[in-house]
Amino acid sequence: MEFLMSIIVGIIFMAATYLMLSKSLLRVIVGTAVLSHGVHLLLLTMGGLKKGAPPVLKEGLTSYVDPLPQALILTAIVIAFGVTSLLLVMAFRAFQELRTDDMDQMRGNDQHE
Template identity: 60%
Template sequence: MEFIILILAGILFATAIYNLLQKQLLRIIIGTVLLSHGAHLFILTMGKLKQGNPPILTEGISEYTDPLPQALILTSIVISFGITSLLLVLAYRTATENDTDNMEQLRGNDNE
């Protein structure tokens, strides 16, 4: 199961890098979102996908799950949501002010 999730995280990383190298601003933002989702899956897989009881000390239970990866992912989801909303607002403002979302035109390169 962990191997499948690692392959899925690798696919997410690959598509994120492909989108980050595009010229359109919206595709760059989609690339950052995919990169954060790949990181969430990678953190979850690093914590090992084992099943067990909640980490509450009671007698007779020997297998506990580790709550740290889940807490890290929850924090990372909140941070990535904030960054995504900020990037979307900045992209909207940039597109309305400059009438384009092409990065080459925003840099001042008129090669097209």
């Protein structure tokens, strides 16, 4: 199962890299969000996909699941949400000022004019 998850994480990273290298600012933001989801899956896979009881002490249970990857993923989700919302607000403000979301036009490197 870890091998399949590793392949899926690689595909997600590939799609995120493709989106982040495009000229549209909105695609770059979607690419960063997709990349953060890939990191969440990577953290889950690196923690090991084990079956066991929740990490609550009870008598008679010997197999517990490690809670650290889940805690890291929850923290990463909150950070990714904050970064994505900041990028969306900055992109909206840039669109209001420049009336475009094309990165070349924002830099002033437009060859068509």
